[in-house]
Amino acid sequence: MSATVMAGQRTTRNRARRRLSRAGLHIFLSVLAFIFAWPMLYAVYMSLRPYGEIVINPNGPFSLPSTLNLDNYTTVWNGYPFLGYYWNTAVITIPAVILTLWISSMLAFAISKYSWRLNLLVLMLFTAGNLLPPQVIIVPLYRLYNLTFAGLPAIPLFAQLSDNGRVYDQFVGLILIHTTFQTGFCTFVLSNYMKTLSKELVEAAMIDGAGVLAVYRRIILPLCTPALAALATLLFTWIYNDFFWALMLFKTGDKRPITAALNNLSGQFFTDPTQVAAASVMAAIPTIVVFLALQRYFVSGLTLGSAKG
Amino acid sequence: MSQLEPEALTPAPAAVVGAGVSKPRKRRRYSLLTRRDKLVLALMVGIPLAIFLALIWGMALVSVGLAFTNWDGVQPIKFVGLDNFTQLFTTYPFFWPALAHNVLWLLVFVGFATPMGILLAVCLDRQMRGSRIYQTIFFTPVVLSLALVGFIWELQYAPLAANGFIDSALVNMHLVGAADAPDWLGDSSTVFGLPFPISQNILAAILAACWRHIGYIMVLYLAGLKSVDPSLREAAAIDGANERQTFFHVVFPVMAPINVVIVVVTVIEALRAFDIVYIINKGKFGLELLSTLITNNSISEASLLGFGSAIAVVLLTISLVPIGIYLTRVMRSED
Numbered sequence: 111m112s113a114t115v116m117a118g119q120r121t122t123r124n125r126a127r128r129r130l131s132r133a134g135l136h137i138f139l140s141v142l143a144f145i146f147a148w149p150m151l152y153a154v155y156m157s158l159r160p161y162g163e164i165v166i167n168p169n170g171p172f173s174l175p176s177t178l179n180l181d182n183y184t185t186v187w188n189g190y191p192f193l194g195y196y197w198n199t200a201v202i203t204i205p206a207v208i209l210t211l212w213i214s215s216m217l218a219f220a221i222s223k224y225s226w227r228l229n230l231l232v233l234m235l236f237t238a239g240n241l242l243p244p245q246v247i248i249v250p251l252y253r254l255y256n257l258t259f260a261g262l263p264a265i266p267l268f269a270q271l272s273d274n275g276r277v278y279d280q281f282v283g284l285i286l287i288h289t290t291f292q293t294g295f296c297t298f299v300l301s302n303y304m305k306t307l308s309k310e311l312v313e314a315a316m317i318d319g320a321g322v323l324a325v326y327r328r329i330i331l332p333l334c335t336p337a338l339a340a341l342a343t344l345l346f347t348w349i350y351n352d353f354f355w356a357l358m359l360f361k362t363g364d365k366r367p368i369t370a371a372l373n374n375l376s377g378q379f380f381t382d383p384t385q386v387a388a389a390s391v392m393a394a395i396p397t398i399v400v401f402l403a404l405q406r407y408f409v410s411g412l413t414l415g416s417a418k419g
Numbered sequence: 420m421s422q423l424e425p426e427a428l429t430p431a432p433a434a435v436v437g438a439g440v441s442k443p444r445k446r447r448r449y450s451l452l453t454r455r456d457k458l459v460l461a462l463m464v465g466i467p468l469a470i471f472l473a474l475i476w477g478m479a480l481v482s483v484g485l486a487f488t489n490w491d492g493v494q495p496i497k498f499v500g501l502d503n504f505t506q507l508f509t510t511y512p513f514f515w516p517a518l519a520h521n522v523l524w525l526l527v528f529v530g531f532a533t534p535m536g537i538l539l540a541v542c543l544d545r546q547m548r549g550s551r552i553y554q555t556i557f558f559t560p561v562v563l564s565l566a567l568v569g570f571i572w573e574l575q576y577a578p579l580a581a582n583g584f585i586d587s588a589l590v591n592m593h594l595v596g597a598a599d600a601p602d603w604l605g606d607s608s609t610v611f612g613l614p615f616p617i618s619q620n621i622l623a624a625i626l627a628a629c630w631r632h633i634g635y636i637m638v639l640y641l642a643g644l645k646s647v648d649p650s651l652r653e654a655a656a657i658d659g660a661n662e663r664q665t666f667f668h669v670v671f672p673v674m675a676p677i678n679v680v681i682v683v684v685t686v687i688e689a690l691r692a693f694d695i696v697y698i699i700n701k702g703k704f705g706l707e708l709l710s711t712l713i714t715n716n717s718i719s720e721a722s723l724l725g726f727g728s729a730i731a732v733v734l735l736t737i738s739l740v741p742i743g744i745y746l747t748r749v750m751r752s753e754d
Contacts, residue, residue, distance in 0.1 A: 150559065237745070248731075
């Protein structure tokens with residue numbers, strides 16, 4: 111009898127202890143979540159406050175508002191070509207994402223489904239290149255982008271894509287470097303993904319007389335849709351967020367995508383932090399919307415890359 | 420591309436892909452590939468590979484070459500041997516501080532941000548209410564660009580006169596006098612009176628970077644934890660291990676592949692650091708990093724292509740360490 115009572119006491123005590131530790135965990139996590147959310151919440155808060163109201167307040171920004179409105183947003187939107195910046199971002203990001211997925215899926219297909227000499231070396235060159243800090247290659251790349259040589263205009267469509275005879279300060283130049291750099295990561299992820307697909311599918315199709323292109327298009331690509339969707343989400347965010355390439359490889363302020371344009375504006379034109387806050391929120395909205403809507407894809411894209419490494 | 424030997428093209432089982440490189444083929448398999456197929460495959464690999472080699476590895480090699488010249492972009496290129504490096508290591512005043520800042524960045528990531536991300540992942544891995552909400556909050560900074568992280572944190576760090584939140588809060592709560600309110604991003608004086616050149620403002624910048632890095636690591640680790648075989652934990656629990664013991668002696672060791680990824684990601688992110696300090700003050704006055712020294716010397720402010728390339732070579736050499744670790748890891752998992 112006493113044994114069962116003791117056992118009962120022990121389980122209730124354990125349960126109580128577990129509940130207590132769970133409550134402690136919740137407190138720890140909520141405090142941390144607040145600290146994490148704070149800088150973003152504060153940016154939104156600042157963007158809604160009229161600057162004049164902060165200036166005359168003796169407590170400065172550490173105060174409750176008397177009014178909140180969207181004036182900072184209208185000022186920033188009307189004062190600067192924001193629609194143009196979004197457009198620039200789209201003109202760079204969308205082609206770069208599509209090209210990267212197209213090229214890297216073909217590469218991954220050729221690497222993972224067929225065996226040839228040195229294919230592991232090729233995969234390693236791509237993977238390792240993607241890990242290089244971009245600053246390592248920027249000096250010669252910058253010079254290369256500024257070259258004007260006779261061969262360039264001979265490239266089909268070059269005249270339509272570049273209005274200064276160079277790739278520097280051109281959308282096509284930015285698309286080129288983004289596509290090249292991201293191809294490394296995507297090839298690695300996709301080739302790992304394709305290795306998990308049954309090889310009988312490929313062999314059966316080829317025995318039936320399908321060519322390599324048909325196998326790629328009709329069998330492999332449809333099976334890779336989940337991985338491609340995940341990577342598309344990830345690539346969109348990364349290329350949208352790029353600051354370094356746009357800063358280095360663009361000169362004309364009006365051509366800059368939104369992240370780099372913001373740096374230009376905050377340095378020269380914005381007069382107060384509430385405008386910076388409003389512009390920052392506007393720049394952040396597309397990625398946050400994509401993330402919240404496609405969170406599952408986003409996270410699975412990241413983890414695809416690390417699951418096997 | 421010499422590596423594309425068409426004869427070697429045969430459909431292969433996935434497992435052989437890696438091994439096929441060195442293993443001599445004893446039996447010639449009947450190839451299903453037509454000549455046209457081989458050509459298509461060669462183009463599929465050859466064109467992107469050529470562009471990638473030219474733009475990434477080619478440029479890295481040109482950087483190495485330029486590091487031994489004094490090219491300024493105008494005069495003819497002149498070979499100067501190790502002059503750039505000598506100057507870099509001895510007379511150039513910003514090299515050692517920049518290197519120290521990169522090392523500090525790495526140390527704070529390794530010692531604080533990455534363990535913090537792992538801790539959060541372990542906490543959120545249990546079945547508990549609100550786990551998804553916590554995850555979303557911790558992860559949201561990761562989808563913001565580092566440049567935006569810079570802007571968002573400038574609102575916190577700005578000096579009192581510029582309505583920075585932290586200073587305003589400290590002064591209004593009477594924790595510091597208005598005259599003593601710190602200039603978080605402007606004060607480049609050495610922290611804690613250290614002889615080592617670590618400035619106060621670089622710590623503020625690193626903290627902002629941690630805000631983003633923690634969530635990144637959390638998500639990567641959480642995915643790893645989800646893939647751990649639950650029976651391992653059950654076995655540990657039956658053997659009487661508590662949660663901490665289970666994590667350190669059972670879960671952590673089987674997570675070895677993810678642990679490598681996380682170490683590599685952490686090191687690479689620390690070496691790539693650029694955007695936040697550039698947003699704050701273009702990487703000067705205590706915020707020097709190797710990356711900003713390269714662009715400031717060779718592109719943005721001066722045209723010392725040879726000298727900037729020498730700094731790039733230092734950064735490249737350091738980067739090859741984590742990249743090498745990663746590749747060995749990939750190689751091993753291919754075998």
